[in-house]
Amino acid sequence: MSSESVLIDIESDFMRSPEKVMRLDRMGSSFPTRLSFMRTLIRRMSKENWQFKRTLRKVDKDGYGVSVYSAITPKRTYSLIAFTQEIPADMRTDRVIAEVWDATFSLFDGVPTQEDIDYLAENTPLQEGGRYRPSELVLARANKSLRVFENIISALASGNQPDIELISSVGYLMRTTAVYGSGKFGCADRAKIADRPECRAPFQIELLAVYLIRWFTIDLVEELAKERGGETAVRLDQNISRFIGVGNSTGLGMAPFLLKHPTLIHNWVVAKETALARVRSIETALPGTLEVFLKSLLQASQHIDEWNVADEVQTARITCLTDEIQSLRMWCEDESNIFRPYPWNGIYQFVEDNFSLECQEMIVSLIIEPHGSIVDDLADTMSTTTIPKFKAAMSLSQLKEVVADAYKWATTIDFSLQESQHHFWYYSEDKLEPRFGSKGVDDGVDQEMPLAIGRDVHDLNEVLASTDEDMPIGEFAMNHPQFRHIIRRIQNTFERPYSEVQDNLLSESMRPLDLLRFKLAFFGASKFDPKSDLWTRISMYQGAPLPEQIQDPNHDCWSFPIAGRSQSYPCISCSCQKAI
């Protein structure tokens, strides 16, 4: 089947609707797919044969100092400048309000001079307290996972491999607590790099920085082990090092981003949903794909077994997911269930009818996975330069229609109830940390961030009900400027129906965590480990090839990785398809 024959438009019967997809409970059950941004970046690195070099290492015996790690693309070099220091244990926090970190990083556009490194040595360790220039693309920091870090150094120094179960329980050596790009604190604006092929897909430059940070952490423990153990020391086994990701602790800052970039979110979701629809519309399975899917179910089971978290809600969901994947495997053993016309649609439909959202979204990821040849082109459609415009010439009657069609979820909420307006979002003066407050409890309602989309649509709808329909919106906005932002948003939704979260973000039951997981899954994160309803830890690049493995045939085979082993089934989307 050629890719042309499975082009799907937004009206396809196989396309899930915005009403189904853009709900918090489903968004909060998201998993990474092969369209996730880390996967896209790794494929590009391999295809373009990027080179990686450590170009500077000026550190003491404890690893404190400065290092530079470079990624050399066909046209440019990007350099991660890493500063490491000793910090007091009681100052190690994942929060934005932290003041010190084990390691701090700037991703430099090009090859830094000594003058650049000196400038950044004065600023990067201060993070938000420093100032950066358009030559810096990303600012980030990370803290050690102390028990894993020390365990690995000790083991390697004494000539042994580290405890794989311990590595599996954490997943990384260091955890980033912020990765800033796009003009933050004076860094380069996105527009500076947006036209570069390697930066066109979303968040590629930030994720390149994270990839280099991961390499830096592995290099650091190997060097420290060598320092401690001398000739006795060994390097990490490649299967173990490949399983080591880089952690991330994500809090509320991501949620406002999602809400403030509706066009971008629409593009992400449409790409993923189009990929799913293309797969569901396949009448006869492509050769080998069903077999790969069945094997991937087994690996997914093993991956889930290794996904252990303290959070009770997520633990219950993981337990349920374990049982459901097992049930699905048994269902698939009956060949009549899967070797039939439209097999992928049949599998999807069975899962949707019988299993939890967590399982449904994992299966979405697994059935897309063997179809790189018909979905990978969608990765090119996921960014945007469009800024939603206020369209003054639209008529109020048309606006009313859009509200009635696309915002029923908002207009039917009773905002007179206290629980419907329980929360508000604000920026604290404390390093501009985003926080989530409760009305009547926390200060700051007057400085609420403008994220009350449902409530604002509801209020607008009430005013529209008593306004002449023939009036142009421009005239209406002169009389009611307080609705300008929400009108612009509604107009955008008219053209981009997957741009809006269709739930009340102020309600008492709202969990920002759902928004975080949705966004992180698009990044390619795994092992979601909620620490409260407001923040989560994750792993990034777990299972991804390291720089010296980027040309390996299995460079694209790292979805749902398992500890210490490479993927247990052949991938048919990259060059290791020869293995089938």
Place this chain on the structure above:
Amino acid sequence: MPKSDLTISLNEVLFYFTRAGFGVKAPIGVSEDFARSNIWAAQNGFDPSECSILALDNLDLKKSSLSIKFEKNSESSHLFCTEEKVLSSLEASVSCVDWIEFNGLDGELKISNVDCPFLIIASLGASQCSGVKASWTDQDNNSFEVNFIDDVKWEMISSSEASIELSHYADVYISSLDAVKSKIQNGNNKIFNLENEKLKVLNNGVKVGEKWPEIYEYFSRCLVKSSAESRASGAGAGLVDTD
């Protein structure tokens, strides 16, 4: 960040100016457009804090108003403040662009008694209104004309050496580019090319001068004082993480 003579990014212009507008109680949608106008000004090499500080001060001190009305007859149209105050350029600028979109420019549009005419220019530029002319004579008797030639190229003609972004309090006239001939004889002429200027800004950043701390002060009104309780629970994460 509150110190003067900084270099900031365009994204920071968006972030801080949106909230600075909100900090003087402009509606958020108007503040968003105000920030976009300031990005356009910055992309053309102007210090956005110089362009905007008077408009923010006036709103804060209630010397200007966001209340706006329009009148239209067969020859011309008129946007004006409904109160006995100066018309805030934050509202004048968005209403001007809206007016052109829903009404067209089939005559002259007069916008009365605007505090910062350049913000109207920035708004027209940010909205890529080509084929439009704007002109005014300010309280110091400096005359300016701006011609939007196409999406990226615009021309400024001035009767004096005065800076256009510091021109204040004027009736601004908007028309089609070819509808009215230049009234400024032997003026200073400068042509801007947004694409070239933008590239310079992307590579060097936006310089903000002595007015920046005042912009930051308005921005900081959007921040909530931190308490022991909000510090402990508002972000959901603990204060110490060791694992």
